[in-house]
Amino acid sequence: MLVQLRGALSRGVSSVVYRVARAMKPQVIFVLGGPGAGKGTQCAKIVETYGYTQLSVCLSQTYGYTHLSAGDLLRGERSREGSEFGQLIDSYIKDGKIVPVEITINLLRKAMEETMQLDQKKSRFLIDGFPRNHDNLRGWTSVMEDKADVKFVLFFDCSDQVCINRCLERGKSSGRTDDNRESLEKRIQTYLQSTRPIIGQYERQGKVHTVDASRSVDEVFADVKTLLDREG
Numbered sequence: 183m184l185v186q187l188r189g190a191l192s193r194g195v196s197s198v199v200y201r202v203a204r205a206m207k208p209q210v211i212f213v214l215g216g217p218g219a220g221k222g223t224q225c226a227k228i229v230e231t232y233g234y235t236q237l238s239v240c241l242s243q244t245y246g247y248t249h250l251s252a253g254d255l256l257r258g259e260r261s262r263e264g265s266e267f268g269q270l271i272d273s274y275i276k277d278g279k280i281v282p283v284e285i286t287i288n289l290l291r292k293a294m295e296e297t298m299q300l301d302q303k304k305s306r307f308l309i310d311g312f313p314r315n316h317d318n319l320r321g322w323t324s325v326m327e328d329k330a331d332v333k334f335v336l337f338f339d340c341s342d343q344v345c346i347n348r349c350l351e352r353g354k355s356s357g358r359t360d361d362n363r364e365s366l367e368k369r370i371q372t373y374l375q376s377t378r379p380i381i382g383q384y385e386r387q388g389k390v391h392t393v394d395a396s397r398s399v400d401e402v403f404a405d406v407k408t409l410l411d412r413e414g
Protein backbone atom coordinates (compact mmCIF):
# COMPACT_ATOMS: atom_id res chain seq x y z
CA MET A 183 0.00 0.00 0.00
CA LEU A 184 2.75 2.36 1.12
CA VAL A 185 4.80 1.41 -1.94
CA GLN A 186 1.84 2.04 -4.25
CA LEU A 187 1.18 5.40 -2.60
CA ARG A 188 4.82 6.36 -2.91
CA GLY A 189 4.79 5.30 -6.60
CA ALA A 190 1.66 7.35 -7.34
CA LEU A 191 3.10 10.33 -5.50
CA SER A 192 6.39 10.17 -7.35
CA ARG A 193 4.55 9.80 -10.68
CA GLY A 194 2.45 12.83 -9.72
CA VAL A 195 5.49 14.83 -8.69
CA SER A 196 7.43 13.91 -11.79
CA SER A 197 4.49 14.87 -13.99
CA VAL A 198 4.32 18.26 -12.24
CA VAL A 199 8.09 18.66 -12.56
CA TYR A 200 7.82 17.71 -16.21
CA ARG A 201 5.05 20.23 -16.86
CA VAL A 202 6.86 23.03 -15.00
CA ALA A 203 10.10 22.28 -16.82
CA ARG A 204 8.23 22.32 -20.14
CA ALA A 205 6.48 25.56 -19.30
CA MET A 206 9.84 27.13 -18.52
CA LYS A 207 11.49 26.06 -21.74
CA PRO A 208 12.72 29.00 -23.78
CA GLN A 209 10.45 29.93 -26.65
CA VAL A 210 12.03 30.52 -30.00
CA ILE A 211 10.97 32.29 -33.16
CA PHE A 212 13.27 31.57 -36.11
CA VAL A 213 13.62 34.67 -38.30
CA LEU A 214 14.45 33.90 -41.92
CA GLY A 215 14.61 35.67 -45.27
CA GLY A 216 17.13 36.56 -47.94
CA PRO A 217 20.28 38.59 -47.25
CA GLY A 218 19.19 42.16 -46.57
CA ALA A 219 15.49 41.29 -46.37
CA GLY A 220 15.34 43.30 -43.13
CA LYS A 221 15.52 40.55 -40.50
CA GLY A 222 17.85 42.47 -38.19
CA THR A 223 15.94 45.73 -38.63
CA GLN A 224 12.62 44.11 -37.75
CA CYS A 225 14.10 42.14 -34.82
CA ALA A 226 15.42 45.41 -33.37
CA LYS A 227 11.94 46.91 -33.65
CA ILE A 228 10.37 43.88 -31.97
CA VAL A 229 12.80 44.12 -29.06
CA GLU A 230 12.17 47.87 -28.79
CA THR A 231 8.39 47.41 -28.83
CA TYR A 232 8.00 44.29 -26.70
CA GLY A 233 11.11 44.79 -24.57
CA TYR A 234 10.99 43.67 -21.00
CA THR A 235 9.73 46.56 -18.82
CA GLN A 236 8.61 47.22 -15.26
CA LEU A 237 5.05 47.34 -16.58
CA SER A 238 5.30 43.81 -17.83
CA VAL A 239 6.42 42.69 -14.34
CA CYS A 240 3.27 44.25 -12.87
CA LEU A 241 1.19 42.36 -15.40
CA SER A 242 3.09 39.15 -14.61
CA GLN A 243 4.10 38.94 -18.23
CA THR A 244 7.44 37.90 -19.57
CA TYR A 245 6.96 39.24 -23.04
CA GLY A 246 10.42 40.61 -23.75
CA TYR A 247 12.30 39.15 -26.68
CA THR A 248 16.03 38.68 -26.92
CA HIS A 249 17.45 39.02 -30.42
CA LEU A 250 20.24 36.61 -31.32
CA SER A 251 21.64 36.94 -34.81
CA ALA A 252 23.59 33.87 -35.93
CA GLY A 253 25.55 36.08 -38.34
CA ASP A 254 26.48 38.54 -35.56
CA LEU A 255 27.54 35.69 -33.27
CA LEU A 256 29.74 34.27 -36.03
CA ARG A 257 31.26 37.69 -36.77
CA GLY A 258 31.93 38.07 -33.02
CA GLU A 259 33.62 34.68 -32.90
CA ARG A 260 35.65 35.55 -36.03
CA SER A 261 37.11 38.59 -34.29
CA ARG A 262 37.55 37.00 -30.86
CA GLU A 263 41.22 36.85 -30.01
CA GLY A 264 42.46 33.29 -29.90
CA SER A 265 39.44 31.84 -31.69
CA GLU A 266 40.36 28.61 -33.44
CA PHE A 267 37.55 29.19 -35.95
CA GLY A 268 38.29 32.80 -36.97
CA GLN A 269 39.82 32.03 -40.36
CA LEU A 270 37.31 29.37 -41.25
CA ILE A 271 34.37 31.68 -40.42
CA ASP A 272 35.96 34.50 -42.38
CA SER A 273 36.33 32.44 -45.54
CA TYR A 274 32.82 30.97 -45.30
CA ILE A 275 31.28 34.43 -44.85
CA LYS A 276 33.18 35.95 -47.80
CA ASP A 277 32.15 32.99 -49.93
CA GLY A 278 28.50 33.28 -48.90
CA LYS A 279 28.64 29.72 -47.56
CA ILE A 280 27.07 28.42 -44.35
CA VAL A 281 29.50 27.74 -41.52
CA PRO A 282 29.38 24.15 -40.13
CA VAL A 283 26.64 23.98 -37.51
CA GLU A 284 28.88 22.64 -34.75
CA ILE A 285 30.33 26.16 -34.47
CA THR A 286 27.05 28.08 -34.82
CA ILE A 287 24.94 25.96 -32.51
CA ASN A 288 27.48 26.27 -29.70
CA LEU A 289 27.47 30.05 -30.04
CA LEU A 290 23.65 30.10 -30.02
CA ARG A 291 23.34 27.71 -27.09
CA LYS A 292 25.88 29.69 -25.04
CA ALA A 293 24.16 33.00 -25.84
CA MET A 294 20.77 31.60 -24.82
CA GLU A 295 22.13 30.11 -21.60
CA GLU A 296 23.96 33.30 -20.67
CA THR A 297 20.87 35.41 -21.33
CA MET A 298 18.70 33.21 -19.11
CA GLN A 299 21.34 33.00 -16.39
CA LEU A 300 21.39 36.78 -16.18
CA ASP A 301 17.60 37.02 -16.09
CA GLN A 302 15.40 33.92 -15.95
CA LYS A 303 12.46 35.86 -17.32
CA LYS A 304 14.29 36.41 -20.59
CA SER A 305 13.15 33.21 -22.16
CA ARG A 306 11.81 34.41 -25.51
CA PHE A 307 14.29 34.45 -28.34
CA LEU A 308 14.29 35.74 -31.88
CA ILE A 309 16.90 33.61 -33.59
CA ASP A 310 17.80 35.53 -36.71
CA GLY A 311 19.42 33.85 -39.72
CA PHE A 312 19.08 30.30 -38.47
CA PRO A 313 18.47 27.50 -39.51
CA ARG A 314 19.83 28.32 -42.95
CA ASN A 315 20.39 24.82 -44.33
CA HIS A 316 19.88 21.15 -43.53
CA ASP A 317 23.13 21.01 -41.56
CA ASN A 318 21.88 23.91 -39.34
CA LEU A 319 18.57 22.15 -38.80
CA ARG A 320 20.27 18.87 -37.93
CA GLY A 321 22.47 20.68 -35.38
CA TRP A 322 19.45 22.38 -33.81
CA THR A 323 17.58 19.08 -33.57
CA SER A 324 20.45 17.24 -31.94
CA VAL A 325 21.50 19.96 -29.48
CA MET A 326 18.45 22.12 -28.80
CA GLU A 327 15.27 20.29 -29.70
CA ASP A 328 14.50 19.19 -26.15
CA LYS A 329 15.88 22.39 -24.58
CA ALA A 330 13.72 24.95 -26.44
CA ASP A 331 10.34 25.20 -28.16
CA VAL A 332 10.25 26.58 -31.67
CA LYS A 333 6.95 28.47 -31.93
CA PHE A 334 7.13 29.38 -35.60
CA VAL A 335 9.24 30.84 -38.40
CA LEU A 336 8.90 34.52 -39.22
CA PHE A 337 9.72 34.74 -42.91
CA PHE A 338 10.60 38.09 -44.47
CA ASP A 339 9.89 37.62 -48.13
CA CYS A 340 11.13 39.92 -50.91
CA SER A 341 12.73 39.62 -54.33
CA ASP A 342 16.43 38.90 -54.87
CA GLN A 343 16.80 42.33 -56.46
CA VAL A 344 15.43 44.10 -53.36
CA CYS A 345 17.83 42.04 -51.22
CA ILE A 346 20.81 42.92 -53.42
CA ASN A 347 19.96 46.65 -53.55
CA ARG A 348 19.57 46.85 -49.77
CA CYS A 349 22.85 45.03 -49.10
CA LEU A 350 24.77 47.14 -51.62
CA GLU A 351 23.38 50.28 -50.03
CA ARG A 352 24.28 48.95 -46.56
CA GLY A 353 27.74 48.03 -47.90
CA LYS A 354 28.58 51.73 -48.34
CA SER A 355 28.95 52.01 -44.57
CA SER A 356 28.64 48.54 -42.96
CA GLY A 357 32.26 47.48 -43.36
CA ARG A 358 30.92 43.95 -43.94
CA THR A 359 33.17 41.81 -46.09
CA ASP A 360 30.14 40.23 -47.78
CA ASP A 361 28.10 43.32 -48.77
CA ASN A 362 29.62 43.42 -52.26
CA ARG A 363 28.34 42.11 -55.62
CA GLU A 364 30.61 39.07 -55.74
CA SER A 365 29.71 37.79 -52.25
CA LEU A 366 26.07 38.74 -52.73
CA GLU A 367 25.66 36.59 -55.82
CA LYS A 368 26.90 33.61 -53.78
CA ARG A 369 24.75 34.52 -50.75
CA ILE A 370 21.63 34.69 -52.92
CA GLN A 371 22.44 31.28 -54.43
CA THR A 372 22.97 29.83 -50.96
CA TYR A 373 19.68 31.35 -49.85
CA LEU A 374 17.75 29.94 -52.83
CA GLN A 375 19.37 26.50 -52.79
CA SER A 376 19.78 25.90 -49.05
CA THR A 377 17.55 28.18 -46.99
CA ARG A 378 14.35 28.22 -49.05
CA PRO A 379 13.97 24.42 -48.73
CA ILE A 380 14.16 24.77 -44.93
CA ILE A 381 11.43 27.43 -45.01
CA GLY A 382 9.42 25.08 -47.26
CA GLN A 383 9.86 22.28 -44.75
CA TYR A 384 8.47 24.43 -41.92
CA GLU A 385 5.70 25.65 -44.27
CA ARG A 386 4.51 22.09 -44.77
CA GLN A 387 4.24 21.83 -40.97
CA GLY A 388 2.07 24.98 -40.93
CA LYS A 389 4.74 26.82 -38.93
CA VAL A 390 5.60 29.75 -41.20
CA HIS A 391 4.26 33.31 -40.99
CA THR A 392 5.22 35.19 -44.13
CA VAL A 393 5.51 38.96 -44.22
CA ASP A 394 5.94 40.97 -47.44
CA ALA A 395 9.32 42.57 -46.70
CA SER A 396 9.53 44.65 -49.88
CA ARG A 397 7.63 47.56 -48.30
CA SER A 398 8.87 50.31 -45.97
CA VAL A 399 10.26 49.40 -42.53
CA ASP A 400 7.14 50.72 -40.80
CA GLU A 401 4.70 48.95 -43.11
CA VAL A 402 6.54 45.67 -42.59
CA PHE A 403 6.60 46.18 -38.85
CA ALA A 404 2.86 46.91 -38.73
CA ASP A 405 2.29 43.35 -40.08
CA VAL A 406 4.86 41.89 -37.69
CA LYS A 407 3.15 43.55 -34.74
CA THR A 408 -0.30 42.31 -35.76
CA LEU A 409 1.11 38.83 -36.05
CA LEU A 410 2.96 38.82 -32.72
CA ASP A 411 -0.03 40.29 -30.88
CA ARG A 412 -2.20 37.55 -32.37
CA GLU A 413 0.28 34.75 -31.66
CA GLY A 414 0.92 35.95 -28.09
Ligand SMILES: Nc1ncnc2c1ncn2[C@@H]1O[C@H](COP(=O)(O)OP(=O)(O)OP(=O)(O)O)[C@@H](O)[C@H]1O
Nearest residue numbers: 216217218219220221222223224348352397398399
Ligand atom coordinates in the same frame (compact mmCIF):
# COMPACT_ATOMS: atom_id res chain seq x y z
N1 LIG B 1 11.82 47.66 -45.26
C1 LIG B 1 12.98 48.22 -45.62
N2 LIG B 1 13.02 49.13 -46.61
C2 LIG B 1 14.21 49.68 -46.99
N3 LIG B 1 15.40 49.40 -46.42
C3 LIG B 1 15.40 48.49 -45.42
C4 LIG B 1 14.21 47.85 -44.98
N4 LIG B 1 14.53 47.00 -43.99
C5 LIG B 1 15.86 47.08 -43.82
N5 LIG B 1 16.38 47.98 -44.67
C6 LIG B 1 17.80 48.33 -44.84
O1 LIG B 1 18.38 47.27 -45.62
C7 LIG B 1 19.63 46.86 -45.09
C8 LIG B 1 19.54 45.39 -44.65
O2 LIG B 1 18.68 45.31 -43.54
P1 LIG B 1 18.96 44.28 -42.37
O3 LIG B 1 20.37 44.40 -41.93
O4 LIG B 1 17.90 44.44 -41.37
O5 LIG B 1 18.75 42.92 -43.19
P2 LIG B 1 19.05 41.42 -42.76
O6 LIG B 1 17.98 40.60 -43.35
O7 LIG B 1 19.28 41.31 -41.31
O8 LIG B 1 20.40 41.21 -43.55
P3 LIG B 1 21.53 40.10 -43.39
O9 LIG B 1 20.89 38.76 -43.40
O10 LIG B 1 22.38 40.31 -44.59
O11 LIG B 1 22.26 40.38 -42.12
C9 LIG B 1 19.94 47.82 -43.96
O12 LIG B 1 20.74 48.85 -44.45
C10 LIG B 1 18.58 48.36 -43.54
O13 LIG B 1 18.65 49.65 -43.02
Ligand SMILES: Nc1ccn([C@H]2C[C@H](O)[C@@H](COP(=O)(O)O)O2)c(=O)n1
Nearest residue numbers: 252253275278279280281311312314
Ligand atom coordinates in the same frame (compact mmCIF):
# COMPACT_ATOMS: atom_id res chain seq x y z
N1 LIG C 1 23.19 30.22 -39.59
C1 LIG C 1 24.15 30.99 -40.18
C2 LIG C 1 24.05 32.37 -40.24
C3 LIG C 1 25.04 33.10 -40.86
N2 LIG C 1 26.11 32.46 -41.37
C4 LIG C 1 27.21 33.21 -42.05
C5 LIG C 1 27.04 33.14 -43.55
C6 LIG C 1 26.24 34.35 -43.85
O1 LIG C 1 26.35 34.75 -45.21
C7 LIG C 1 26.90 35.33 -42.89
C8 LIG C 1 26.13 36.54 -42.58
O2 LIG C 1 24.91 36.24 -41.93
P1 LIG C 1 23.77 37.37 -41.82
O3 LIG C 1 24.32 38.48 -41.01
O4 LIG C 1 23.48 37.76 -43.23
O5 LIG C 1 22.61 36.71 -41.18
O6 LIG C 1 27.16 34.57 -41.71
C9 LIG C 1 26.21 31.10 -41.28
O7 LIG C 1 27.18 30.50 -41.76
N3 LIG C 1 25.23 30.39 -40.67
